[in-house]
Amino acid sequence: MTDLIKEQKLLENVTNPFKIKGRVIRNRRVEVFCDKETVSSVLLYAKTQLGYIHLAHMTCIDWIDENKFELIYTIWSPVEKVHLFVKTKIDRENPVMENIDKIWDQANTYEREMREMFGIEFPGLIGEHDFALEDWDEMPPMRKDFDTHQYAEQTYYNRPGREDAKDVRETLVERSGTEVPDFAKKYSRER
Amino acid sequence: MIREKETTLYLGPQHPGITGNMMIKLKVQGDTVVSATTHVGYLHRAFEKLIERRNWLNAFTLLCRFCVPEPDPMELTYARAVEELDNREVPERAKYIRVIVMELARLQSFLLWYAGQAGSGGLYTMGQWSVGDRNYVLDLFEDLTGGRIYHMYIWPGGVRRDLPDGWTDKVLKTMDYLENRQKDYNQLMFDNTVFQKRAKGVGIIPKDKAVEWGVVGPPLRGTGIKSDVRIDEPYEIYDKLDFVVPTFEGGDIWARAMVRQEEFRQSISIIRQAIEKMPKGEYYNKVPNPMKWIVPEGQAWAKTESVRGEIGFYVASNGTNKPYRVHAKGAAYTHGVTVLEKVLPGQNIADVSFIMNSLGVCPPEIER
Numbered sequence: 001m002t003d004l005i006k007e008q009k010l011l012e013n014v015t016n017p018f019k020i021k022g023r024v025i026r027n028r029r030v031e032v033f034c035d036k037e038t039v040s041s042v043l044l045y046a047k048t049q050l051g052y053i054h055l056a057h058m059t060c061i062d063w064i065d066e067n068k069f070e071l072i073y074t075i076w077s078p079v080e081k082v083h084l085f086v087k088t089k090i091d092r093e094n095p096v097m098e099n100i101d102k103i104w105d106q107a108n109t110y111e112r113e114m115r116e117m118f119g120i121e122f123p124g125l126i127g128e129h130d131f132a133l134e135d136w137d138e139m140p141p142m143r144k145d146f147d148t149h150q151y152a153e154q155t156y157y158n159r160p161g162r163e164d165a166k167d168v169r170e171t172l173v174e175r176s177g178t179e180v181p182d183f184a185k186k187y188s189r190e191r
Numbered sequence: 192m193i194r195e196k197e198t199t200l201y202l203g204p205q206h207p208g209i210t211g212n213m214m215i216k217l218k219v220q221g222d223t224v225v226s227a228t229t230h231v232g233y234l235h236r237a238f239e240k241l242i243e244r245r246n247w248l249n250a251f252t253l254l255c256r257f258c259v260p261e262p263d264p265m266e267l268t269y270a271r272a273v274e275e276l277d278n279r280e281v282p283e284r285a286k287y288i289r290v291i292v293m294e295l296a297r298l299q300s301f302l303l304w305y306a307g308q309a310g311s312g313g314l315y316t317m318g319q320w321s322v323g324d325r326n327y328v329l330d331l332f333e334d335l336t337g338g339r340i341y342h343m344y345i346w347p348g349g350v351r352r353d354l355p356d357g358w359t360d361k362v363l364k365t366m367d368y369l370e371n372r373q374k375d376y377n378q379l380m381f382d383n384t385v386f387q388k389r390a391k392g393v394g395i396i397p398k399d400k401a402v403e404w405g406v407v408g409p410p411l412r413g414t415g416i417k418s419d420v421r422i423d424e425p426y427e428i429y430d431k432l433d434f435v436v437p438t439f440e441g442g443d444i445w446a447r448a449m450v451r452q453e454e455f456r457q458s459i460s461i462i463r464q465a466i467e468k469m470p471k472g473e474y475y476n477k478v479p480n481p482m483k484w485i486v487p488e489g490q491a492w493a494k495t496e497s498v499r500g501e502i503g504f505y506v507a508s509n510g511t512n513k514p515y516r517v518h519a520k521g522a523a524y525t526h527g528v529t530v531l532e533k534v535l536p537g538q539n540i541a542d543v544s545f546i547m548n549s550l551g552v553c554p555p556e557i558e559r
Contacts, residue, residue, distance in 0.1 A: 028424055029492070054402050057492070059505050059518040072505065074492060078402055078416075081423050083492065106405040106529040128228075132235035132558035141240060148240055 006080055013050060014084065018042055031085040036071075039088050040098050043073060047103060052077045052084055055103075058110035060118050064144040067092045069118060073100075095120040117142035195221040202543055204233045211259070211554035213527070219540060227535035227543075229528050235558040242517045247273060248346065248481040250514060255341045257519055258556035260303050263296035264497035265504075265519065266345040271426060272493035272506040273347040277486050280476055285349035286427040287469040291362070292335070292344060293427075293495075294458040294465070298369065299328040300498040301455050304548065308448065309380050311544040312389050317380050324372055327365050334358055349475035359466045366459045373456070381452055390445035394534050394546035398442055404533065405525035408500020409454065410550055412438045413446035420496035432464050444549040454498075485512050499523065499551030519559060527552035 007024040014032050015022050018041065022032030034042055046052040057074040068089040075084050090097055099122040101108040111122045112131045119140035130136075139146045158165050169180050203214035212233040218225040238257060242250045254269050255262035267289060274281065281289075302325035309317030329339040334355055336342040344351050380386050396406055398414040411418050419436040421429040437453035439446040478484050488510035494503040500522030507516040527550070534546060 055405060056494070056501070057503050057505060057518075057520040059516075059520075061490075061507050061516045072490075074503070074505070078418060078423075085492070104403065104405065105533075106525045109524060109528045128230070130232065132232045134232055141237065144243075146240075148237070148244065 007082060010050070010080065010082055010084065014042065014046060017045065025085075028082050029085070030082060031087060033087050036088045036090050036097060039071070039073065039086055040100050040103065042086050043075065043100060044103055046075055046084060046086075050077065051079050054078060055106060056083065058107060058114075060114050060120065060142075062092070062118065062142065062144045063089070064092070069095050069120060071097060071114075071120075090120070097122055099124045101125065116140065119143065197225060200540065202540075204230075211552075213552075213554035213557070215531070215535075215543065217535070217540065217543070222540045224535045224538050224540060224543065227532050229531055231528070231554055231558045234555040236555075238559045239517055239519070242514055244513070246481060246512050247484055247486055247514060248478070250517065251343045251346070254519075255343060256555075257559055258521060258523070258553045259340070260300045260553065261296065261497050261499070261502075261521075262341050263292055263345065264495045264502050266343065267293060268493050268495040268502050268504045268519075269506065269517070270345050270347045271495070272491040272504045273486060275491040275493060276489050276506065276508050277347065277478075279348050279478070281349050281427075282473040282476055283428075283470050284353075284472045285474045285476075287465050288350050288354065288474060289345055290427050290429065290432070290465045291462055291469075292342075292350070294462045295328055295331060295362070297458045297498045298455065298462075299325050299332075301451060301458070302328065304451065304498065304551070305376065305380065307548040308444075308545070309386065311548050312386055314380060314383065314386060317376070320372075320375065320379070324369065327368065331358070331362055331365060334361065346475070346478070348478050349473070351475070353474045359469075362462060362466065366462055370456070370459055377452075381448065386448075387445065389542070389545065390443065390448055390549075391441075392443050392445075393542050394444045394538065394549060396442040396530070396534060398440075401442070404530050406500075406530055407522050407525070408496070408498070408551065409447050409450045410526065410530075411500065412436065412450045414442040415440040415446075420494050420501050424494065426493075426495065428465070428468075431468070432461055434461050434464075444545065447549045451498075483512055485510060486514075497522065499526070499553065519556075521553065521556040522551055523553040523556045526550040527554060527557050 004024050004027055007030050010030050011022050011024055018038055020032055020034040024030050052075040054076040056076045059072050061070040063070055069092055070087060070089050073086040097120050099111060108127055111125050112127050114120045115122060116131045116133055117140055173180055197218055197220050200217040200219050201214060202217055204212045206212060214230040216228040238253045242253055251266060254265045257265050302321040305321035306318030332342055333339050335358060336344040396410060396414055401411050401414045401416060415438050417436055417438050422436055434457045437450050439449040486508045488508055490507045492503060492505050494501050503520045505518040506514060509515040535543060
């Protein structure tokens with residue numbers, strides 16, 4: 001196991017100027033935690049001063065029990081070959097986050113997706129409101145309190161002749177009068 | 192001089208090129224693209240949401256369908272992220288098998304790319320040949336996993352079953368065949384003046400902007416930048432194998448094609464080396480009952496080099512038997528939206544799908 005010198009150095013270089021906390025996860029992985037106002041400064045600093053020029057990934061996690069959204073920005077330095085995760089938590093009620101598509105253009109795609117899937121607003125975000133969904137007026141679907149099963153039951157219907165939603169094997173037995181082979185029986189759905 | 196009016200042209204959504212369903216709104220003047228806006232949303236299947244309702248292993252049935260030409264890198268990346276969360280060791284033999292599977296997946300994806308790239312340039316014979324040859328690679332997958340396209344073979348802790356008897360011999364024979372076929376492919380495509388004239392100087396990605404734009408994989412190496420997850424952050428046993436990461440200057444379609452031409456040879460060489468060095472032993476560090484398997488709380492990021500560039504998975508667990516959040520980011524997420532919108536202005540309408548193929552745009556991966 002390496003002694004993680006460059007990871008420690010990166011951690012100090014990022015945490016000291018901004019007085020934020022962080023840790024080295026393992027080799028090539030460092031994470032820092034900051035409040036939402038500091039995120040863009042940290043990212044810009046890492047990009048311009050430390051050489052973390054590649055935005056590898058951005059994502060959001062809905063921590064419904066804490067009533068928070070966690071936003072994770074993963075950036076990568078092609079020289080140091082280390083990932084830096086910049087993490088922040090924002091309120092789940094009326095979530096607003098700073099738009100960083102001035103720092104990386106491709107952040108626009110991630111932000112448009114997050115706006116649609118989690119309902120997070122990014123002021124000044126350009127691009128069409130619909131990303132993958134069209135005319136969606138329900139709750140943003142990637143939120144944990146959106147129940148896909150309930151939505152499917154309310155929105156879709158069984159096709160004619162299958163209203164009872166019975167197991168296909170049972171329906172075949174009824175219609176054809178033949179027995180289900182033993183090996184298939186154990187897979188029958190329990191209702 | 193005749194002044195040409197600006198017109199709006201909707202390209203797609205029915206398979207522009209052979210990439211998948213997406214639509215590009217082009218503003219054109221004559222036959223030159225002035226600006227391009229991409230629209231996805233025809234292939235959203237809510238996989239990430241559905242995975243949250245399934246247990247850790249059930250997720251594999253959905254993961255491999257993120258991007259049709261490349262199911263295996265998705266499986267491997269997710270498996271590696273889960274292994275990191277669970278601190279699960281992978282047996283040495285399984286690592287070799289995984290590398291062989293990954294490189295076979297790369298070859299089959301290359302052969303499909305040949306068809307798309309040559310086909311969108313008007314060379315239809317190439318597609319007939321390469322898709323035909325791809326079936327020989329799919330035969331190997333069928334022998335190994337039971338499935339031709341979707342395999343669900345790589346699992347956390349290793350692979351699902353050991354190699355069948357005589358399978359490696361069959362692989363080596365197929366490699367010899369594919370290596371010999373390179374001559375025919377070169378004559379038909381890479382040495383073909385039609386292809387060269389259409390590819391050179393078209394769809395240029397500037398070298399100084401490439402990393403910042405989020406370009407990865409062959410398009411990045413086609414600008415002369417040496418970058419590959421297999422050497423930048425070696426996984427499995429790639430650090431024990433001898434292979435070259437090709438680069439080519441230019442940043443155009445031709446450069447990307449040259450990179451892929453060499454990578455095809457490298458994949459064949461990697462498979463031969465892995466088969467030669469593969470040890471005997473266990474192939475699976477068995478996970479507990481999958482229905483009750485609890486993965487410890489935490490978050491992990493894993494990335495893998497697919498044929499179109501890096502694929503990354505961010506996986507979060509809250510200490511239950513289901514993933515709390517799985518997010519996948521493939522190469523197409525940047526290539527198919529922002530990079531494409533930057534590259535297209537100034538190009539000819541006929542080159543749009545040609546450029547899309549060379550960038551490895553895969554719409555099902557963008558929206559998942």
